[in-house]
Amino acid sequence: MSENRESDLLGRVPDGLYIGGEWRPATGGGTFGVTDPSTGEVVKEIADASVEDGVAALDAACEAYESWSRTPARRRAEILRRAFDLLTERKDDVALLMTIEMGKPLGESAGEVTYGAEFLRWFSEEAAHVQGRYGANPEGTGRMIVTQHPVGPCYLITPWNFPLAMATRKIAPALAAGCTMVVKPASQTPLTTLLFTQLLEDAGVPAGVVNVINTSASGKVSEAIITDPRLRKLSFTGSTEVGQKLLAQAAPGVLRTSMELGGNAPFIVFDDADLDKAVDGAIAAKFRNIGEACTAANRFIVHTSVAEEFARRVTERVRAFRTGRGTEEGVTIGPLIDERAVEKADELVRDAVANGATLRVGGEKLDRPGTFYAATVLSDVASGSRILREEIFGPVVAITSFTDEDDAVRIANDTEFGLVGYVYTRDLARGQRMIERLETGMMGLNVGVVSNPAAPFGGWKLSGLGREGGAEGIHEYLQTKYTLTPDPFA
Numbered sequence: 001m002s003e004n005r006e007s008d009l010l011g012r013v014p015d016g017l018y019i020g021g022e023w024r025p026a027t028g029g030g031t032f033g034v035t036d037p038s039t040g041e042v043v044k045e046i047a048d049a050s051v052e053d054g055v056a057a058l059d060a061a062c063e064a065y066e067s068w069s070r071t072p073a074r075r076r077a078e079i080l081r082r083a084f085d086l087l088t089e090r091k092d093d094v095a096l097l098m099t100i101e102m103g104k105p106l107g108e109s110a111g112e113v114t115y116g117a118e119f120l121r122w123f124s125e126e127a128a129h130v131q132g133r134y135g136a137n138p139e140g141t142g143r144m145i146v147t148q149h150p151v152g153p154c155y156l157i158t159p160w161n162f163p164l165a166m167a168t169r170k171i172a173p174a175l176a177a178g179c180t181m182v183v184k185p186a187s188q189t190p191l192t193t194l195l196f197t198q199l200l201e202d203a204g205v206p207a208g209v210v211n212v213i214n215t216s217a218s219g220k221v222s223e224a225i226i227t228d229p230r231l232r233k234l235s236f237t238g239s240t241e242v243g244q245k246l247l248a249q250a251a252p253g254v255l256r257t258s259m260e261l262g263g264n265a266p267f268i269v270f271d272d273a274d275l276d277k278a279v280d281g282a283i284a285a286k287f288r289n290i291g292e293a294c295t296a297a298n299r300f301i302v303h304t305s306v307a308e309e310f311a312r313r314v315t316e317r318v319r320a321f322r323t324g325r326g327t328e329e330g331v332t333i334g335p336l337i338d339e340r341a342v343e344k345a346d347e348l349v350r351d352a353v354a355n356g357a358t359l360r361v362g363g364e365k366l367d368r369p370g371t372f373y374a375a376t377v378l379s380d381v382a383s384g385s386r387i388l389r390e391e392i393f394g395p396v397v398a399i400t401s402f403t404d405e406d407d408a409v410r411i412a413n414d415t416e417f418g419l420v421g422y423v424y425t426r427d428l429a430r431g432q433r434m435i436e437r438l439e440t441g442m443m444g445l446n447v448g449v450v451s452n453p454a455a456p457f458g459g460w461k462l463s464g465l466g467r468e469g470g471a472e473g474i475h476e477y478l479q480t481k482y483t484l485t486p487d488p489f490a
Contacts, residue, residue: 021207064208152232281448418460
């Protein structure tokens with residue numbers, strides 16, 4: 001990949017805050033640096049929003065709300081469709097930028113652009129399909145009218161691991177529903193959101209409808225916005241710990257909230273599973289996005305009769321991985337987002353080994369610039385190991401075993417999280433039972449990747465509240481009104 005192309009692209013990315021349809025510096029002129037995790041070098045300095053800037057962004061969203069909420073649904077749909085077309089045209093630039101600031105291999109970044117763009121197309125089609133109902137009340141004394149209305153100004157907080165898709169998954173339904181918003185991207189990966197915001201401007205999103213604030217002081221800025229009585233909706237993707245704090249801040253204002261939080265996904269392989277497909281699914285479920293995904297398989301729960309063969313095959317595949325900067329040809333595993341992520345992965349692996357796990361491959365930090373951790377496979381992971389309780393968020397396979405279906409369900413459900421689960425079996429009845437028994441908001445039955453813009457994404461238990469995507473996604477940004485009118489024949 002040409003250094004000149006990267007430099008040119010970075011030069012075209014806005015470096016300010018986007019408030020009220022204008023790019024502006026932060027109050028006081030503060031900036032912070034965005035780092036390439038594959039080199040540790042700062043690639044761009046951008047505006048660092050203050051509390052005052054956050055409030056100004058909310059001011060702009062509130063001012064634009066009445067006009068945007070009354071904009072015909074077809075008009076909103078046309079703008080979203082234009083944004084989809086522009087994102088498709090600019091796919092190469094957006095993918096490269098994601099790889100630079102987040103680290104994932106370029107091919108995966110391109111896949112994320114395709115996935116993220118689909119939220120724009122999906123919700124462009126949903127915008128005009130918001131429905132109500134009309135009918136006589138049971139007593140026959142009047143008519144009931146049920147209508148849907150935009151919830152109001154929203155605050156959308158996106159994570160660093162999917163810089164584009166997590167933005168489009170929130171922004172698109174909000175726009176479709178007629179809401180205005182303040183968007184706060186993660187400080188590690190704000191550049192993709194800034195480039196996408198420029199694209200939304202080109203697509204015709206009116207001034208003040210989408211406002212973007214980058215900040216290194218997320219806690220202070222977010223609290224000021226969340227506790228402002230004008231805000232009506234909070235959507236957050238990130239850790240459960242931060243989500244709990246945000247929910248506490250949202251409680252006094254009784255805000256509508258959507259929370260996509262942590263996961264601890266079980267990947268269950270029964271003795272009758274097609275092992276070739278199970279291994280393919282395991283590689284996809286674990287190593288997509290370098291393992292830095294809330295949907296990544298965290299615990300591989302494999303029947304004792306096939307556990308050794310499964311581990312052997314997975315290890316063989318992992319040994320063939322190539323680690324490096326995501327722009328390099330043939331790279332499979334890029335850097336983790338920062339040194340803290342590397343340290344956590346290493347701690348969990350060392351704890352598992354200390355508790356008796358077998359290290360088959362990897363298990364070490366790489367001695368090179370950037371924040372790299374070797375793709376790792378552990379087998380015979382003992383119950384009680386931290387790696388079975390905590391979200392790894394890295395390229396580490398942790399394999400434990402089970403004896404029967406009840407044992408598998410017990411192990412899988414032994415967690416406070418419930419985002420997604422994966423099951424491999426040829427037995428259709430068993431698959432149906434697992435759909436009923438696994439305590440997760442999503443499940444992949446003989447598939448290793450479940451995310452789709454047309455499907456509701458979200459979890460149970462401490463994995464969150466609400467749903468993103470699908471027909472359900474737009475309703476997170478709508479509120480219901482019931483009106484009773486007199487009987488017109490009375």
